[in-house]
Amino acid sequence: MVAFLWSAIFSKNNLRLFQFIIIFFFCSMYAQKALPLDTLKLKEARDMLADDYGNLYIYKNKDFSFTKYDSLGKQLGKMMLTVPYKIQGVQNPLSVPLFSENAQELKFVDQNLNEIQKVDFKQKFGFIKMTYAEDLQQIWLLDESSKRLIQYNFRNDTTINSYPFDASFDDLTDLLVFENKIYILTKKNIRVYTFKFEKIFEAEIENGKRFRRENEFILVITNNSIIKYVPEKGMVKIFQDPDAQIVDKNTLAYFEIKANKLYLYNLENNKETEPHAESGPEQKSTEKPVDKPEEKKVEPTEMPIEKEVETRQNSGEKPADSTLEKLIEDSSEVQKVGI
Known part of the structure:
Protein backbone atom coordinates (compact mmCIF):
# COMPACT_ATOMS: atom_id res chain seq x y z
CA MET A 1 0.00 0.00 0.00
CA LYS A 33 6.45 38.20 10.16
CA ALA A 34 7.83 41.69 10.74
CA LEU A 35 6.60 43.48 13.85
CA PRO A 36 5.39 46.87 12.61
CA LEU A 37 6.58 49.06 15.48
CA ASP A 38 7.92 52.06 13.60
CA THR A 39 10.82 54.26 14.63
CA LEU A 40 8.55 57.10 15.77
CA LYS A 41 6.98 54.93 18.48
CA LEU A 42 10.37 53.86 19.82
CA LYS A 43 12.09 57.22 19.53
CA GLU A 44 12.67 58.96 22.87
CA ALA A 45 11.54 55.84 24.78
CA ARG A 46 12.82 55.95 28.35
CA ASP A 47 11.84 52.38 29.16
CA MET A 48 10.37 49.34 27.44
CA LEU A 49 8.78 46.26 29.00
CA ALA A 50 7.38 43.07 27.46
CA ASP A 51 4.73 40.81 28.96
CA ASP A 52 4.33 37.09 28.28
CA TYR A 53 1.62 37.73 25.67
CA GLY A 54 4.08 39.57 23.43
CA ASN A 55 2.64 43.00 24.26
CA LEU A 56 5.09 45.89 24.54
CA TYR A 57 4.89 48.82 26.97
CA ILE A 58 6.72 52.04 26.11
CA TYR A 59 7.31 54.78 28.69
CA LYS A 60 8.52 58.19 27.51
CA ASN A 61 9.91 60.60 30.06
CA LYS A 62 9.58 63.57 27.70
CA ASP A 63 5.78 63.72 27.92
CA PHE A 64 5.27 61.15 30.74
CA SER A 65 3.30 58.89 28.38
CA PHE A 66 2.83 55.18 28.99
CA THR A 67 1.61 53.23 25.94
CA LYS A 68 0.81 49.57 25.34
CA TYR A 69 1.07 47.88 21.92
CA ASP A 70 0.29 44.35 20.84
CA SER A 71 2.78 42.27 18.84
CA LEU A 72 1.41 43.71 15.58
CA GLY A 73 2.04 47.30 16.65
CA LYS A 74 -1.61 48.10 17.40
CA GLN A 75 -2.10 50.49 20.31
CA LEU A 76 -4.06 48.84 23.12
CA GLY A 77 -3.96 51.62 25.68
CA LYS A 78 -2.28 54.88 26.63
CA MET A 79 -1.85 56.98 29.77
CA MET A 80 -0.80 60.61 29.81
CA LEU A 81 0.72 61.13 33.26
CA THR A 82 1.41 64.51 34.83
CA VAL A 83 4.55 63.54 36.80
CA PRO A 84 7.25 60.87 36.36
CA TYR A 85 6.27 57.31 37.29
CA LYS A 86 8.29 54.12 37.67
CA ILE A 87 6.74 50.95 36.23
CA GLN A 88 7.47 48.04 38.57
CA GLY A 89 6.79 45.33 35.99
CA VAL A 90 4.22 43.87 33.61
CA GLN A 91 4.40 40.20 34.57
CA ASN A 92 0.75 40.51 35.63
CA PRO A 93 -0.74 42.61 32.81
CA LEU A 94 -4.12 42.70 34.58
CA SER A 95 -2.64 44.76 37.42
CA VAL A 96 0.44 46.84 36.59
CA PRO A 97 1.93 48.90 39.48
CA LEU A 98 3.26 52.43 38.83
CA PHE A 99 4.95 54.44 41.59
CA SER A 100 5.54 58.20 41.63
CA GLU A 101 8.00 59.61 44.13
CA ASN A 102 6.86 63.14 43.21
CA ALA A 103 3.16 62.45 43.75
CA GLN A 104 3.78 60.03 46.66
CA GLU A 105 1.30 57.51 45.30
CA LEU A 106 1.06 54.07 43.77
CA LYS A 107 -1.32 53.38 40.88
CA PHE A 108 -2.58 50.05 39.58
CA VAL A 109 -3.74 49.90 35.95
CA ASP A 110 -5.50 47.12 34.05
CA GLN A 111 -4.76 45.50 30.69
CA ASN A 112 -6.05 48.61 28.88
CA LEU A 113 -4.01 50.96 31.11
CA ASN A 114 -7.13 52.18 32.88
CA GLU A 115 -6.55 53.09 36.52
CA ILE A 116 -8.20 50.57 38.83
CA GLN A 117 -6.79 51.70 42.19
CA LYS A 118 -4.62 54.40 43.73
CA VAL A 119 -2.80 54.31 47.08
CA ASP A 120 -1.92 57.72 48.53
CA PHE A 121 1.01 57.77 50.98
CA LYS A 122 1.06 61.47 51.88
CA GLN A 123 -1.39 61.34 54.79
CA LYS A 124 -0.15 58.16 56.48
CA PHE A 125 3.63 58.06 55.98
CA GLY A 126 6.62 60.38 55.78
CA PHE A 127 8.45 60.44 52.44
CA ILE A 128 8.30 57.16 50.52
CA LYS A 129 11.41 56.70 48.40
CA MET A 130 10.54 53.37 46.77
CA THR A 131 7.78 50.75 46.76
CA TYR A 132 7.42 47.08 45.91
CA ALA A 133 3.95 45.64 45.32
CA GLU A 134 4.25 42.06 46.55
CA ASP A 135 0.71 41.07 45.56
CA LEU A 136 -2.76 42.57 45.23
CA GLN A 137 -2.94 43.32 48.97
CA GLN A 138 0.52 44.05 50.36
CA ILE A 139 3.22 46.52 49.40
CA TRP A 140 6.66 47.23 50.85
CA LEU A 141 7.62 50.86 51.43
CA LEU A 142 11.02 52.46 51.99
CA ASP A 143 10.33 55.50 54.16
CA GLU A 144 13.27 57.87 53.83
CA SER A 145 12.14 60.21 56.61
CA SER A 146 11.84 57.50 59.28
CA LYS A 147 14.56 55.23 57.81
CA ARG A 148 12.28 52.22 57.97
CA LEU A 149 11.09 49.42 55.70
CA ILE A 150 7.33 49.06 56.09
CA GLN A 151 5.08 46.16 55.14
CA TYR A 152 1.69 47.68 54.44
CA ASN A 153 -1.69 46.12 53.62
CA PHE A 154 -3.37 48.77 51.49
CA ARG A 155 -6.64 46.86 51.24
CA ASN A 156 -7.49 47.32 54.90
CA ASP A 157 -5.08 50.23 55.55
CA THR A 158 -2.95 48.50 58.19
CA THR A 159 0.79 48.35 58.82
CA ILE A 160 1.84 44.72 59.23
CA ASN A 161 5.54 45.15 60.06
CA SER A 162 8.14 47.88 60.30
CA TYR A 163 11.92 47.34 60.25
CA PRO A 164 14.75 49.82 60.91
CA PHE A 165 16.62 50.41 57.66
CA ASP A 166 19.34 52.99 58.06
CA ALA A 167 20.92 52.66 54.61
CA SER A 168 21.79 55.19 51.95
CA PHE A 169 18.93 56.09 49.64
CA ASP A 170 21.13 57.81 47.07
CA ASP A 171 20.61 56.75 43.44
CA LEU A 172 18.02 54.18 44.54
CA THR A 173 16.34 52.66 41.47
CA ASP A 174 14.41 49.62 42.74
CA LEU A 175 13.36 47.51 45.71
CA LEU A 176 12.36 43.85 45.98
CA VAL A 177 11.51 41.66 48.98
CA PHE A 178 11.55 37.88 48.59
CA GLU A 179 12.06 34.94 50.96
CA ASN A 180 13.07 37.07 53.94
CA LYS A 181 15.67 38.97 51.92
CA ILE A 182 15.66 42.63 50.94
CA TYR A 183 17.12 43.49 47.54
CA ILE A 184 18.24 47.08 46.99
CA LEU A 185 19.27 48.29 43.53
CA THR A 186 21.03 51.55 42.73
CA LYS A 187 22.59 52.80 39.52
CA LYS A 188 25.97 51.50 40.68
CA ASN A 189 25.39 48.39 42.80
CA ILE A 190 23.08 45.72 44.18
CA ARG A 191 22.86 44.94 47.90
CA VAL A 192 21.06 42.13 49.69
CA TYR A 193 20.04 42.42 53.36
CA THR A 194 18.26 40.40 56.00
CA PHE A 195 15.41 41.91 58.01
CA LYS A 196 17.95 42.54 60.77
CA PHE A 197 19.74 44.94 58.42
CA GLU A 198 22.65 42.54 57.93
CA LYS A 199 24.26 42.87 54.52
CA ILE A 200 24.78 39.41 53.00
CA PHE A 201 25.78 40.38 49.46
CA GLU A 202 27.00 43.37 47.48
CA ALA A 203 28.18 43.75 43.89
CA GLU A 204 28.84 46.56 41.47
CA ILE A 205 26.24 47.12 38.75
CA GLU A 206 26.49 49.59 35.89
CA ASN A 207 23.29 51.55 35.20
CA GLY A 208 20.97 49.33 37.24
CA LYS A 209 17.32 50.02 36.40
CA ARG A 210 14.99 47.46 37.97
CA PHE A 211 14.54 43.95 39.31
CA ARG A 212 12.63 41.10 37.72
CA ARG A 213 11.75 37.97 39.67
CA GLU A 214 11.29 34.67 37.84
CA ASN A 215 10.28 31.99 40.33
CA GLU A 216 13.21 31.78 42.78
CA PHE A 217 15.62 33.76 40.59
CA ILE A 218 16.24 37.50 40.88
CA LEU A 219 17.28 39.32 37.71
CA VAL A 220 18.70 42.82 37.34
CA ILE A 221 17.80 44.80 34.22
CA THR A 222 20.33 47.46 33.20
CA ASN A 223 20.47 49.72 30.16
CA ASN A 224 22.10 47.08 27.95
CA SER A 225 22.32 43.84 29.91
CA ILE A 226 20.36 41.37 32.04
CA ILE A 227 22.11 39.83 35.04
CA LYS A 228 20.99 36.96 37.27
CA TYR A 229 21.76 36.84 40.98
CA VAL A 230 23.00 33.37 41.93
CA PRO A 231 23.92 33.10 45.64
CA GLU A 232 26.67 30.53 44.97
CA LYS A 233 28.24 32.44 42.07
CA GLY A 234 27.33 36.08 42.48
CA MET A 235 26.09 38.02 39.46
CA VAL A 236 25.80 36.01 36.24
CA LYS A 237 25.36 37.94 33.00
CA ILE A 238 22.81 36.17 30.78
CA PHE A 239 22.32 38.81 28.08
CA GLN A 240 24.31 41.81 26.89
CA ASP A 241 24.54 44.14 23.92
CA PRO A 242 26.80 47.18 24.41
CA ASP A 243 25.01 49.02 21.59
CA ALA A 244 21.52 48.59 23.04
CA GLN A 245 19.55 51.55 24.37
CA ILE A 246 17.00 49.49 26.34
CA VAL A 247 16.72 45.76 27.07
CA ASP A 248 14.06 43.56 28.66
CA LYS A 249 12.84 39.97 28.64
CA ASN A 250 9.78 37.83 29.14
CA THR A 251 9.61 34.07 29.59
CA LEU A 252 10.11 33.45 25.86
CA ALA A 253 12.68 35.92 24.56
CA TYR A 254 15.01 38.85 25.12
CA PHE A 255 14.06 42.25 23.68
CA GLU A 256 16.16 45.29 22.93
CA ILE A 257 15.87 48.71 21.35
CA LYS A 258 18.93 49.60 19.30
CA ALA A 259 19.18 52.57 16.93
CA ASN A 260 15.44 53.14 17.54
CA LYS A 261 14.62 49.66 16.20
CA LEU A 262 13.21 46.72 18.11
CA TYR A 263 14.99 43.35 18.08
CA LEU A 264 14.20 39.94 19.51
CA TYR A 265 16.61 37.20 20.61
CA ASN A 266 15.53 33.61 21.04
CA LEU A 267 15.79 32.53 24.66
CA GLU A 268 16.94 29.03 23.66
CA ASN A 269 19.98 30.39 21.80
CA ASN A 270 21.30 31.97 24.99
CA LYS A 271 20.31 29.29 27.50
CA GLU A 272 23.55 27.29 27.31
CA THR A 273 25.88 30.26 26.94
CA GLU A 274 25.50 32.07 30.24
CA PRO A 275 28.88 33.53 31.20
CA HIS A 276 29.85 33.16 34.84
CA ALA A 277 30.81 36.21 36.84
CA GLU A 278 34.36 36.62 38.00
CA SER A 279 35.00 36.67 41.71
CA GLY A 280 36.46 40.01 42.63
CA PRO A 281 36.42 42.85 45.15
CA GLU A 282 33.24 44.29 43.64
CA GLN A 283 31.23 41.24 44.81
CA LYS A 284 31.06 40.66 48.54
CA SER A 285 29.07 37.83 50.06
CA THR A 286 28.93 36.23 53.49
CA GLU A 287 28.17 32.85 51.94
CA LYS A 288 30.86 30.22 51.46
CA PRO A 289 32.93 31.12 48.38
CA VAL A 290 33.16 28.74 45.46
CA ASP A 291 35.49 28.59 42.50
CA LYS A 292 34.11 30.54 39.59
CA PRO A 293 35.24 30.17 35.98
CA GLU A 294 36.49 33.19 34.12
CA GLU A 295 33.78 35.34 32.55
CA LYS A 296 33.27 34.94 28.84
CA LYS A 297 31.34 37.45 26.81
CA VAL A 298 28.71 36.00 24.56
CA GLU A 299 27.46 37.97 21.61
CA PRO A 300 23.86 36.91 20.95
CA THR A 301 22.82 36.21 17.39
CA GLU A 302 20.99 39.36 16.41
CA MET A 303 17.74 39.15 14.52
CA PRO A 304 15.08 41.79 13.93
CA ILE A 305 11.69 41.02 15.39
CA GLU A 306 10.07 39.28 12.47
CA LYS A 307 7.54 37.13 14.22
CA GLU A 308 5.18 37.28 17.15
CA VAL A 309 6.46 35.99 20.47
CA GLU A 310 4.71 32.67 20.67
Whole structure:
Protein backbone atom coordinates (compact mmCIF):
# COMPACT_ATOMS: atom_id res chain seq x y z
CA MET A 1 0.00 0.00 0.00
CA VAL A 2 2.82 2.39 0.93
CA ALA A 3 4.67 1.55 -2.28
CA PHE A 4 1.52 2.30 -4.26
CA LEU A 5 1.10 5.69 -2.57
CA TRP A 6 4.69 6.72 -3.21
CA SER A 7 4.48 5.58 -6.83
CA ALA A 8 1.32 7.65 -7.20
CA ILE A 9 2.97 10.69 -5.67
CA PHE A 10 6.08 10.52 -7.81
CA SER A 11 4.28 9.72 -11.03
CA LYS A 12 5.07 12.03 -13.91
CA ASN A 13 1.75 13.84 -13.67
CA ASN A 14 1.87 14.54 -9.94
CA LEU A 15 5.56 15.18 -9.28
CA ARG A 16 5.35 18.92 -9.89
CA LEU A 17 2.15 19.19 -7.83
CA PHE A 18 3.77 17.37 -4.92
CA GLN A 19 6.90 19.53 -5.07
CA PHE A 20 4.77 22.68 -5.04
CA ILE A 21 2.80 21.45 -2.00
CA ILE A 22 5.98 20.58 -0.08
CA ILE A 23 7.59 23.95 -0.85
CA PHE A 24 4.43 25.79 0.19
CA PHE A 25 4.20 23.75 3.40
CA PHE A 26 7.75 24.46 4.55
CA CYS A 27 7.63 28.11 3.53
CA SER A 28 4.46 28.54 5.57
CA MET A 29 5.99 26.80 8.57
CA TYR A 30 9.11 28.95 8.68
CA ALA A 31 7.69 32.23 7.40
CA GLN A 32 8.64 35.19 9.56
CA LYS A 33 6.45 38.20 10.16
CA ALA A 34 7.83 41.69 10.74
CA LEU A 35 6.60 43.48 13.85
CA PRO A 36 5.39 46.87 12.61
CA LEU A 37 6.58 49.06 15.48
CA ASP A 38 7.92 52.06 13.60
CA THR A 39 10.82 54.26 14.63
CA LEU A 40 8.55 57.10 15.77
CA LYS A 41 6.98 54.93 18.48
CA LEU A 42 10.37 53.86 19.82
CA LYS A 43 12.09 57.22 19.53
CA GLU A 44 12.67 58.96 22.87
CA ALA A 45 11.54 55.84 24.78
CA ARG A 46 12.82 55.95 28.35
CA ASP A 47 11.84 52.38 29.16
CA MET A 48 10.37 49.34 27.44
CA LEU A 49 8.78 46.26 29.00
CA ALA A 50 7.38 43.07 27.46
CA ASP A 51 4.73 40.81 28.96
CA ASP A 52 4.33 37.09 28.28
CA TYR A 53 1.62 37.73 25.67
CA GLY A 54 4.08 39.57 23.43
CA ASN A 55 2.64 43.00 24.26
CA LEU A 56 5.09 45.89 24.54
CA TYR A 57 4.89 48.82 26.97
CA ILE A 58 6.72 52.04 26.11
CA TYR A 59 7.31 54.78 28.69
CA LYS A 60 8.52 58.19 27.51
CA ASN A 61 9.91 60.60 30.06
CA LYS A 62 9.58 63.57 27.70
CA ASP A 63 5.78 63.72 27.92
CA PHE A 64 5.27 61.15 30.74
CA SER A 65 3.30 58.89 28.38
CA PHE A 66 2.83 55.18 28.99
CA THR A 67 1.61 53.23 25.94
CA LYS A 68 0.81 49.57 25.34
CA TYR A 69 1.07 47.88 21.92
CA ASP A 70 0.29 44.35 20.84
CA SER A 71 2.78 42.27 18.84
CA LEU A 72 1.41 43.71 15.58
CA GLY A 73 2.04 47.30 16.65
CA LYS A 74 -1.61 48.10 17.40
CA GLN A 75 -2.10 50.49 20.31
CA LEU A 76 -4.06 48.84 23.12
CA GLY A 77 -3.96 51.62 25.68
CA LYS A 78 -2.28 54.88 26.63
CA MET A 79 -1.85 56.98 29.77
CA MET A 80 -0.80 60.61 29.81
CA LEU A 81 0.72 61.13 33.26
CA THR A 82 1.41 64.51 34.83
CA VAL A 83 4.55 63.54 36.80
CA PRO A 84 7.25 60.87 36.36
CA TYR A 85 6.27 57.31 37.29
CA LYS A 86 8.29 54.12 37.67
CA ILE A 87 6.74 50.95 36.23
CA GLN A 88 7.47 48.04 38.57
CA GLY A 89 6.79 45.33 35.99
CA VAL A 90 4.22 43.87 33.61
CA GLN A 91 4.40 40.20 34.57
CA ASN A 92 0.75 40.51 35.63
CA PRO A 93 -0.74 42.61 32.81
CA LEU A 94 -4.12 42.70 34.58
CA SER A 95 -2.64 44.76 37.42
CA VAL A 96 0.44 46.84 36.59
CA PRO A 97 1.93 48.90 39.48
CA LEU A 98 3.26 52.43 38.83
CA PHE A 99 4.95 54.44 41.59
CA SER A 100 5.54 58.20 41.63
CA GLU A 101 8.00 59.61 44.13
CA ASN A 102 6.86 63.14 43.21
CA ALA A 103 3.16 62.45 43.75
CA GLN A 104 3.78 60.03 46.66
CA GLU A 105 1.30 57.51 45.30
CA LEU A 106 1.06 54.07 43.77
CA LYS A 107 -1.32 53.38 40.88
CA PHE A 108 -2.58 50.05 39.58
CA VAL A 109 -3.74 49.90 35.95
CA ASP A 110 -5.50 47.12 34.05
CA GLN A 111 -4.76 45.50 30.69
CA ASN A 112 -6.05 48.61 28.88
CA LEU A 113 -4.01 50.96 31.11
CA ASN A 114 -7.13 52.18 32.88
CA GLU A 115 -6.55 53.09 36.52
CA ILE A 116 -8.20 50.57 38.83
CA GLN A 117 -6.79 51.70 42.19
CA LYS A 118 -4.62 54.40 43.73
CA VAL A 119 -2.80 54.31 47.08
CA ASP A 120 -1.92 57.72 48.53
CA PHE A 121 1.01 57.77 50.98
CA LYS A 122 1.06 61.47 51.88
CA GLN A 123 -1.39 61.34 54.79
CA LYS A 124 -0.15 58.16 56.48
CA PHE A 125 3.63 58.06 55.98
CA GLY A 126 6.62 60.38 55.78
CA PHE A 127 8.45 60.44 52.44
CA ILE A 128 8.30 57.16 50.52
CA LYS A 129 11.41 56.70 48.40
CA MET A 130 10.54 53.37 46.77
CA THR A 131 7.78 50.75 46.76
CA TYR A 132 7.42 47.08 45.91
CA ALA A 133 3.95 45.64 45.32
CA GLU A 134 4.25 42.06 46.55
CA ASP A 135 0.71 41.07 45.56
CA LEU A 136 -2.76 42.57 45.23
CA GLN A 137 -2.94 43.32 48.97
CA GLN A 138 0.52 44.05 50.36
CA ILE A 139 3.22 46.52 49.40
CA TRP A 140 6.66 47.23 50.85
CA LEU A 141 7.62 50.86 51.43
CA LEU A 142 11.02 52.46 51.99
CA ASP A 143 10.33 55.50 54.16
CA GLU A 144 13.27 57.87 53.83
CA SER A 145 12.14 60.21 56.61
CA SER A 146 11.84 57.50 59.28
CA LYS A 147 14.56 55.23 57.81
CA ARG A 148 12.28 52.22 57.97
CA LEU A 149 11.09 49.42 55.70
CA ILE A 150 7.33 49.06 56.09
CA GLN A 151 5.08 46.16 55.14
CA TYR A 152 1.69 47.68 54.44
CA ASN A 153 -1.69 46.12 53.62
CA PHE A 154 -3.37 48.77 51.49
CA ARG A 155 -6.64 46.86 51.24
CA ASN A 156 -7.49 47.32 54.90
CA ASP A 157 -5.08 50.23 55.55
CA THR A 158 -2.95 48.50 58.19
CA THR A 159 0.79 48.35 58.82
CA ILE A 160 1.84 44.72 59.23
CA ASN A 161 5.54 45.15 60.06
CA SER A 162 8.14 47.88 60.30
CA TYR A 163 11.92 47.34 60.25
CA PRO A 164 14.75 49.82 60.91
CA PHE A 165 16.62 50.41 57.66
CA ASP A 166 19.34 52.99 58.06
CA ALA A 167 20.92 52.66 54.61
CA SER A 168 21.79 55.19 51.95
CA PHE A 169 18.93 56.09 49.64
CA ASP A 170 21.13 57.81 47.07
CA ASP A 171 20.61 56.75 43.44
CA LEU A 172 18.02 54.18 44.54
CA THR A 173 16.34 52.66 41.47
CA ASP A 174 14.41 49.62 42.74
CA LEU A 175 13.36 47.51 45.71
CA LEU A 176 12.36 43.85 45.98
CA VAL A 177 11.51 41.66 48.98
CA PHE A 178 11.55 37.88 48.59
CA GLU A 179 12.06 34.94 50.96
CA ASN A 180 13.07 37.07 53.94
CA LYS A 181 15.67 38.97 51.92
CA ILE A 182 15.66 42.63 50.94
CA TYR A 183 17.12 43.49 47.54
CA ILE A 184 18.24 47.08 46.99
CA LEU A 185 19.27 48.29 43.53
CA THR A 186 21.03 51.55 42.73
CA LYS A 187 22.59 52.80 39.52
CA LYS A 188 25.97 51.50 40.68
CA ASN A 189 25.39 48.39 42.80
CA ILE A 190 23.08 45.72 44.18
CA ARG A 191 22.86 44.94 47.90
CA VAL A 192 21.06 42.13 49.69
CA TYR A 193 20.04 42.42 53.36
CA THR A 194 18.26 40.40 56.00
CA PHE A 195 15.41 41.91 58.01
CA LYS A 196 17.95 42.54 60.77
CA PHE A 197 19.74 44.94 58.42
CA GLU A 198 22.65 42.54 57.93
CA LYS A 199 24.26 42.87 54.52
CA ILE A 200 24.78 39.41 53.00
CA PHE A 201 25.78 40.38 49.46
CA GLU A 202 27.00 43.37 47.48
CA ALA A 203 28.18 43.75 43.89
CA GLU A 204 28.84 46.56 41.47
CA ILE A 205 26.24 47.12 38.75
CA GLU A 206 26.49 49.59 35.89
CA ASN A 207 23.29 51.55 35.20
CA GLY A 208 20.97 49.33 37.24
CA LYS A 209 17.32 50.02 36.40
CA ARG A 210 14.99 47.46 37.97
CA PHE A 211 14.54 43.95 39.31
CA ARG A 212 12.63 41.10 37.72
CA ARG A 213 11.75 37.97 39.67
CA GLU A 214 11.29 34.67 37.84
CA ASN A 215 10.28 31.99 40.33
CA GLU A 216 13.21 31.78 42.78
CA PHE A 217 15.62 33.76 40.59
CA ILE A 218 16.24 37.50 40.88
CA LEU A 219 17.28 39.32 37.71
CA VAL A 220 18.70 42.82 37.34
CA ILE A 221 17.80 44.80 34.22
CA THR A 222 20.33 47.46 33.20
CA ASN A 223 20.47 49.72 30.16
CA ASN A 224 22.10 47.08 27.95
CA SER A 225 22.32 43.84 29.91
CA ILE A 226 20.36 41.37 32.04
CA ILE A 227 22.11 39.83 35.04
CA LYS A 228 20.99 36.96 37.27
CA TYR A 229 21.76 36.84 40.98
CA VAL A 230 23.00 33.37 41.93
CA PRO A 231 23.92 33.10 45.64
CA GLU A 232 26.67 30.53 44.97
CA LYS A 233 28.24 32.44 42.07
CA GLY A 234 27.33 36.08 42.48
CA MET A 235 26.09 38.02 39.46
CA VAL A 236 25.80 36.01 36.24
CA LYS A 237 25.36 37.94 33.00
CA ILE A 238 22.81 36.17 30.78
CA PHE A 239 22.32 38.81 28.08
CA GLN A 240 24.31 41.81 26.89
CA ASP A 241 24.54 44.14 23.92
CA PRO A 242 26.80 47.18 24.41
CA ASP A 243 25.01 49.02 21.59
CA ALA A 244 21.52 48.59 23.04
CA GLN A 245 19.55 51.55 24.37
CA ILE A 246 17.00 49.49 26.34
CA VAL A 247 16.72 45.76 27.07
CA ASP A 248 14.06 43.56 28.66
CA LYS A 249 12.84 39.97 28.64
CA ASN A 250 9.78 37.83 29.14
CA THR A 251 9.61 34.07 29.59
CA LEU A 252 10.11 33.45 25.86
CA ALA A 253 12.68 35.92 24.56
CA TYR A 254 15.01 38.85 25.12
CA PHE A 255 14.06 42.25 23.68
CA GLU A 256 16.16 45.29 22.93
CA ILE A 257 15.87 48.71 21.35
CA LYS A 258 18.93 49.60 19.30
CA ALA A 259 19.18 52.57 16.93
CA ASN A 260 15.44 53.14 17.54
CA LYS A 261 14.62 49.66 16.20
CA LEU A 262 13.21 46.72 18.11
CA TYR A 263 14.99 43.35 18.08
CA LEU A 264 14.20 39.94 19.51
CA TYR A 265 16.61 37.20 20.61
CA ASN A 266 15.53 33.61 21.04
CA LEU A 267 15.79 32.53 24.66
CA GLU A 268 16.94 29.03 23.66
CA ASN A 269 19.98 30.39 21.80
CA ASN A 270 21.30 31.97 24.99
CA LYS A 271 20.31 29.29 27.50
CA GLU A 272 23.55 27.29 27.31
CA THR A 273 25.88 30.26 26.94
CA GLU A 274 25.50 32.07 30.24
CA PRO A 275 28.88 33.53 31.20
CA HIS A 276 29.85 33.16 34.84
CA ALA A 277 30.81 36.21 36.84
CA GLU A 278 34.36 36.62 38.00
CA SER A 279 35.00 36.67 41.71
CA GLY A 280 36.46 40.01 42.63
CA PRO A 281 36.42 42.85 45.15
CA GLU A 282 33.24 44.29 43.64
CA GLN A 283 31.23 41.24 44.81
CA LYS A 284 31.06 40.66 48.54
CA SER A 285 29.07 37.83 50.06
CA THR A 286 28.93 36.23 53.49
CA GLU A 287 28.17 32.85 51.94
CA LYS A 288 30.86 30.22 51.46
CA PRO A 289 32.93 31.12 48.38
CA VAL A 290 33.16 28.74 45.46
CA ASP A 291 35.49 28.59 42.50
CA LYS A 292 34.11 30.54 39.59
CA PRO A 293 35.24 30.17 35.98
CA GLU A 294 36.49 33.19 34.12
CA GLU A 295 33.78 35.34 32.55
CA LYS A 296 33.27 34.94 28.84
CA LYS A 297 31.34 37.45 26.81
CA VAL A 298 28.71 36.00 24.56
CA GLU A 299 27.46 37.97 21.61
CA PRO A 300 23.86 36.91 20.95
CA THR A 301 22.82 36.21 17.39
CA GLU A 302 20.99 39.36 16.41
CA MET A 303 17.74 39.15 14.52
CA PRO A 304 15.08 41.79 13.93
CA ILE A 305 11.69 41.02 15.39
CA GLU A 306 10.07 39.28 12.47
CA LYS A 307 7.54 37.13 14.22
CA GLU A 308 5.18 37.28 17.15
CA VAL A 309 6.46 35.99 20.47
CA GLU A 310 4.71 32.67 20.67
CA THR A 311 5.76 29.03 20.67
CA ARG A 312 4.81 26.59 17.97
CA GLN A 313 2.87 24.60 20.52
CA ASN A 314 0.60 27.55 21.22
CA SER A 315 0.09 28.33 17.55
CA GLY A 316 -1.81 25.10 16.98
CA GLU A 317 0.41 23.83 14.16
CA LYS A 318 0.11 20.13 13.38
CA PRO A 319 3.20 17.92 13.46
CA ALA A 320 5.02 17.50 10.18
CA ASP A 321 4.36 13.75 10.09
CA SER A 322 0.57 14.09 10.18
CA THR A 323 0.71 16.87 7.58
CA LEU A 324 2.82 14.72 5.27
CA GLU A 325 0.34 11.86 5.64
CA LYS A 326 -2.47 14.19 4.62
CA LEU A 327 -0.47 15.29 1.58
CA ILE A 328 -0.02 11.66 0.58
CA GLU A 329 -3.76 11.04 0.93
CA ASP A 330 -4.56 14.14 -1.13
CA SER A 331 -2.14 13.05 -3.83
CA SER A 332 -3.82 9.64 -3.94
CA GLU A 333 -7.17 11.30 -4.50
CA VAL A 334 -5.64 13.35 -7.31
CA GLN A 335 -4.35 10.13 -8.91
CA LYS A 336 -7.80 8.54 -8.72
CA VAL A 337 -9.53 11.34 -10.61
CA GLY A 338 -6.84 11.18 -13.27
CA ILE A 339 -5.27 14.63 -12.91
